[in-house]
Amino acid sequence: MKNYFQNLYKWIDERVQLQSLVEFMGEKYVPVHRHSIWYYFGGISLFLFIIQVVTGILLLMYYKGSEDLAFESIHFIMSKVEFGWLIRSIHSWAANLFILAVFIHMFSVYFSRAYRKPREITWLTGMLMFFMALAFGFSGYLLPWNELAFFATKVGTDITTAIPLIGRPIMEFMRGGEDVTGATLSRFFGFHIAIFPGIFTVLLTIHLLLVQRQGMSEPLFIEDEEKYEKKKMPFFPNFLLRDLLLWLIVLNILAILAVFFPWELGTKADPFAPAPAGIKPEWYFLFMFQTLKYIPANIWFIEGEIFGVLLFGIAGILWTLVPFWDRKSSRGERNRFINYIGIFVVIYIILLTILGWLT
Amino acid sequence: MRKVIIIIILSFITSFHVFSQVKVDQCLECHKAIGDQPSTLFKNDIHRLKGITCSGCHGGDSTSDDMEKAMSKTSGFIGVPKGDNVSKVCTNCHSNAQIMVKEYNSALPWNQEALLAQSVHGRLSISGKERIVRCTTCHNTHGIVRVKDPSSPIYPVNLPKTCSKCHSDAKYMRTYNPALPVDQLNKYRTSEHGILNAKGDPKVAECASCHGSHEIRSAKDVKSKVYAINLPKTCSICHSNSNYMRGYNIPSDQFEKYSNSVHGKLLLGKNDFSAPACNDCHGNHSATPPGVESISKVCGSCHALNAELFASSPHKKAFDQKKLPECETCHGNHEIITATDKLLGVQNGAVCKWCHGDKPESKAFQTAKSMRELRDRLVNEEKKALLLINDAEQKGIEISDAKFKLRDAKQALFESRTMVHSFDQSKFREIIDKGLNVTAFVNQDVSSSIDDYFFRRWGLGISSLIITIVAVSLYLYIKRIERKQKSTV
Amino acid sequence: MTEKERESKRLFLKTILYGSLTAFSASILYPIYKFLKPPQQTEVEVSSIKAANISDIEKDSGTMVRFGNKPALLIRNANGDFKAFSATCTHLDCTVQYRKDKGIIWCTCHNGQYDLNGRNIGGPPPRPLEEFRVVIKGGEIFISKNV
Numbered sequence: 001m002k003n004y005f006q007n008l009y010k011w012i013d014e015r016v017q018l019q020s021l022v023e024f025m026g027e028k029y030v031p032v033h034r035h036s037i038w039y040y041f042g043g044i045s046l047f048l049f050i051i052q053v054v055t056g057i058l059l060l061m062y063y064k065g066s067e068d069l070a071f072e073s074i075h076f077i078m079s080k081v082e083f084g085w086l087i088r089s090i091h092s093w094a095a096n097l098f099i100l101a102v103f104i105h106m107f108s109v110y111f112s113r114a115y116r117k118p119r120e121i122t123w124l125t126g127m128l129m130f131f132m133a134l135a136f137g138f139s140g141y142l143l144p145w146n147e148l149a150f151f152a153t154k155v156g157t158d159i160t161t162a163i164p165l166i167g168r169p170i171m172e173f174m175r176g177g178e179d180v181t182g183a184t185l186s187r188f189f190g191f192h193i194a195i196f197p198g199i200f201t202v203l204l205t206i207h208l209l210l211v212q213r214q215g216m217s218e219p220l221f222i223e224d225e226e227k228y229e230k231k232k233m234p235f236f237p238n239f240l241l242r243d244l245l246l247w248l249i250v251l252n253i254l255a256i257l258a259v260f261f262p263w264e265l266g267t268k269a270d271p272f273a274p275a276p277a278g279i280k281p282e283w284y285f286l287f288m289f290q291t292l293k294y295i296p297a298n299i300w301f302i303e304g305e306i307f308g309v310l311l312f313g314i315a316g317i318l319w320t321l322v323p324f325w326d327r328k329s330s331r332g333e334r335n336r337f338i339n340y341i342g343i344f345v346v347i348y349i350i351l352l353t354i355l356g357w358l359t
Numbered sequence: 360m361r362k363v364i365i366i367i368i369l370s371f372i373t374s375f376h377v378f379s380q381v382k383v384d385q386c387l388e389c390h391k392a393i394g395d396q397p398s399t400l401f402k403n404d405i406h407r408l409k410g411i412t413c414s415g416c417h418g419g420d421s422t423s424d425d426m427e428k429a430m431s432k433t434s435g436f437i438g439v440p441k442g443d444n445v446s447k448v449c450t451n452c453h454s455n456a457q458i459m460v461k462e463y464n465s466a467l468p469w470n471q472e473a474l475l476a477q478s479v480h481g482r483l484s485i486s487g488k489e490r491i492v493r494c495t496t497c498h499n500t501h502g503i504v505r506v507k508d509p510s511s512p513i514y515p516v517n518l519p520k521t522c523s524k525c526h527s528d529a530k531y532m533r534t535y536n537p538a539l540p541v542d543q544l545n546k547y548r549t550s551e552h553g554i555l556n557a558k559g560d561p562k563v564a565e566c567a568s569c570h571g572s573h574e575i576r577s578a579k580d581v582k583s584k585v586y587a588i589n590l591p592k593t594c595s596i597c598h599s600n601s602n603y604m605r606g607y608n609i610p611s612d613q614f615e616k617y618s619n620s621v622h623g624k625l626l627l628g629k630n631d632f633s634a635p636a637c638n639d640c641h642g643n644h645s646a647t648p649p650g651v652e653s654i655s656k657v658c659g660s661c662h663a664l665n666a667e668l669f670a671s672s673p674h675k676k677a678f679d680q681k682k683l684p685e686c687e688t689c690h691g692n693h694e695i696i697t698a699t700d701k702l703l704g705v706q707n708g709a710v711c712k713w714c715h716g717d718k719p720e721s722k723a724f725q726t727a728k729s730m731r732e733l734r735d736r737l738v739n740e741e742k743k744a745l746l747l748i749n750d751a752e753q754k755g756i757e758i759s760d761a762k763f764k765l766r767d768a769k770q771a772l773f774e775s776r777t778m779v780h781s782f783d784q785s786k787f788r789e790i791i792d793k794g795l796n797v798t799a800f801v802n803q804d805v806s807s808s809i810d811d812y813f814f815r816r817w818g819l820g821i822s823s824l825i826i827t828i829v830a831v832s833l834y835l836y837i838k839r840i841e842r843k844q845k846s847t848v
Numbered sequence: 849m850t851e852k853e854r855e856s857k858r859l860f861l862k863t864i865l866y867g868s869l870t871a872f873s874a875s876i877l878y879p880i881y882k883f884l885k886p887p888q889q890t891e892v893e894v895s896s897i898k899a900a901n902i903s904d905i906e907k908d909s910g911t912m913v914r915f916g917n918k919p920a921l922l923i924r925n926a927n928g929d930f931k932a933f934s935a936t937c938t939h940l941d942c943t944v945q946y947r948k949d950k951g952i953i954w955c956t957c958h959n960g961q962y963d964l965n966g967r968n969i970g971g972p973p974p975r976p977l978e979e980f981r982v983v984i985k986g987g988e989i990f991i992s993k994n995v
Contacts, residue, residue, distance in 0.1 A: 082882035773957040828868040
């Protein structure tokens with residue numbers, strides 16, 4: 001058995017010169033300190049993304065993306081296809097866990113200032129992937145074409161009109177027309193399975209290559225502490241195996257969720273019926289949705305909704321550009337300000353999500 | 360001779376005195392002399408017998424024999440009242456409780472005018488100047504007698520003719536309500552009530568008994584005595600009174616029975632107008648119990664399929680021969696209870712047993728037995744299916760397809776109830792089999808879905824176990840590697 | 849611990865690891881394989897608020913469609929106009945049908961009759977049939993609940 005693998009390796013190496021790559025990989029080390037645990041969240045995000053791709057492809061075998069067949073095809077998957085319930089529920093749960101994981105991953109990178117030089121591009125690609133994750137969630141949510149999704153999409157795409165000048169064209173582009181119709185569904189389906197995965201894969205490749213090339217970033221304080229000995233563990237096989245172990249546990253959690261909390265299907269969307277009361281978006285959009293509710297109808301001469309959208313837009317841009325305005329961290333200095341902003345943002349998001357959920 | 364003359368003169372003087380004390384109705388005296396109709400009729404009028412003079416209605420001075428004085432406006436003479444003024448004259452006394460009770464000690468009601476105003480007859484006539492009827496329309500003008508007087512136009516025996524004066528006149532009725540029929544009197548004369556009424560029986564129902572007298576409302580009016588929901592009570596006023604009905608040789612418990620029946624409970628309890636009242640089966644004006652052969656047509660006017668099936672079944676000939684009423688024999692007439700499976704079969708309480716119970720080898724007995732057995736089977740299977748579906752739903756399993764399919768089983772149950780009336784075993788079996796196919800499919804489908812539910816949990820358990828073993832062994836492997844690394848450092 | 853014991857322990861661990869890994873792969877691959885195998889009913893049944901294409905429905909005819917979990921009756925009258933009703937009889941929930949010969953909607957269970965506007969005109973049904981909204985968009989007929 002071992003001989004077989006060795007021969008295979010030699011065959012490939014003679015053609016591709018794997019040896020140098022293997023040596024490089026063998027020298028990768030991961031820092032070990034009291035905050036190492038956060039290092040795993042990137043891997044968890046990756047694992048969940050892979051799960052999404054696999055279950056997504058499987059679902060593609062039976063899902064039909066047109067207005068009159070979407071709902072029925074998912075009903076079909078849930079009730080008639082063997083293990084269809086499992087694949088579909090895993091896909092839905094993993095989507096939510098994926099977004100949760102990328103939230104945690106992003107904040108852990110932020111707080112540990114891992115975005116500082118030389119890892120700006122890693123941060124940028126990561127932020128873009130974060131926005132794409134939300135876009136994945138938004139587009140995928142509509143695909144079952146059920147009542148909740150239909151109206152959530154309606155409200156969500158409506159909000160884009162608040163962007164001045166280009167808001168309306170953007171909304172029509174997203175909806176494939178003026179209203180949410182079968183055209184919207186086709187469009188979202190195309191986004192969800194082709195366009196977004198394509199872009200995301202490019203970003204992911206850059207991101208992973210950079211991580212491999214540059215190695216894991218260490219938190220700043222490590223350099224300060226004298227009694228600290230730089231502990232490290234090799235990426236191969238230690239960190240990888242530990243990562244895999246964690247992945248196994250996450251997989252098990254997904255299975256448990258799928259069996260005990262199967263994802264609901266709801267009722268089919270009826271464009272001609274009125275919206276049910278209390279429509280709200282999925283939890284990851286809730287804090288923004290709730291914020292919009294609290295903004296008064298008019299602030300100075302700007303309409304409240306436009307103000308809210310612009311506010312979040314500017315906040316997002318500033319957050320994405322943090323490596324460029326946080327000069328102190330690039331120089332290796334402690335920057336308490338970053339902590340304060342970060343804590344404020346985290347608490348704000350959590351608080352408003354809870355408020356949005358309760359009302 | 361002189362004595363005789365004095366006695367004659369004295370008696371004249373005294374009689375003159377006596378006469379002068381008595382209230383002589385001078386109006387009547389003069390008009391009697393003319394010999395006109397009012398005065399002739401007024402002779403028997405009850406008002407005259409009560410001491411009311413012509414001026415009681417017409418005004419004027421009835422003590423004066425001077426026409427000018429008696430019929431002068433100053434003495435209150437109003438001449439011949441026209442239109443609603445006629446009724447006004449009547450109500451001057453008849454709506455005045457003081458006059459009616461205190462002065463004349465009358466037991467008559469004094470609300471006739473009020474009732475009339477709200478009734479259908481109280482509406483304006485074509486001319487628009489007066490009501491459709493006046494008091495005198497029905498009660499006569501000058502020869503008014505008590506209702507109990509056989510010569511009164513509203514004496515029960517005479518009343519139908521009085522009403523039909525207008526109500527059988529097609530041309531006249533057309534001007535008011537072209538949709539209203541004008542054949543009530545003809546129909547009435549064919550009914551039991553009409554026949555007895557024509558024979559002179561004042562106890563039987565006539566127009567006023569059901570429709571009322573002053574308070575007549577349209578049958579569509581909720582307050583009408585013949586409004587569908589009120590009608591059974593109206594009929595029962597006579598028909599449930601066993602004292603009143605003595606001598607007519609019909610039972611007096613129909614209303615009680617009807618109230619307990621499925622029709623009665625629907626109409627009286629739930630206000631469901633699809634259920635029949637007394638008149639829907641017996642007719643309104645031509646009220647007669649439906650005959651032996653015609654009863655299935657009467658029931659069949661709503662229960663069409665059952666009647667049709669019965670008519671082509673072997674029971675029709677048999678029942679006709681035995682002179683048995685078709686639907687009524689098994690279902691009753693007034694106390695029709697909801698048909699349940701209890702009526703079907705050969706066990707105690709089943710109606711089939713009455714005739715067929717003594718010949719267990721007969722085809723009829725076998726048919727009855729098997730129909731009941733088949734129904735019981737389908738009922739049980741459907742119950743089983745419903746329990747399974749409920750169980751599945753409790754567990755959160757998706758079985759909407761099966762639920763939809765099960766509707767067909769319920770439909771088969773309904774259709775089979777109707778098909779009983781064909782008394783044809785093969786036709787019945789066909790329908791039941793249709794239902795049984797559905798329940799078999801549903802039971803199997805839902806059972807496998809429920810099995811799947813448990814399978815999932817078992818599957819999770821096993822997979823979790825495998826994953827745990829992998830995780831633990833992986834962890835031990837990691838530990839081993841790290842130990843090795845440490846030892847080589 | 850002696851070398852032999854360590855060796856046997858290592859072997860034991862290895863077996864467990866590889867064995868459970870195999871079982872693990874099987875528990876992943878088996879569901880995926882079953883998932884991909886086509887189920888009995890190979891395609892999704894078309895039943896939706898899109899009832900039919902205009903070209904499929906003849907004049908003066910009635911078609912049954914499934915509206916969610918309930919049956920619906922789509923009628924095209926002689927003029928070509930479309931009407932849709934819940935096909936559940938308001939008497940005792942049997943499924944009604946269109947009777948071209950009688951020009952009415954008829955219920956087989958107890959001879960209930962409805963006119964082509966869904967109004968109950970004969971027999972035991974106490975209420976008219978629930979009417980659905982028919983919308984024609986681009987040659988297709990959509991049925992939705994009336995609100």
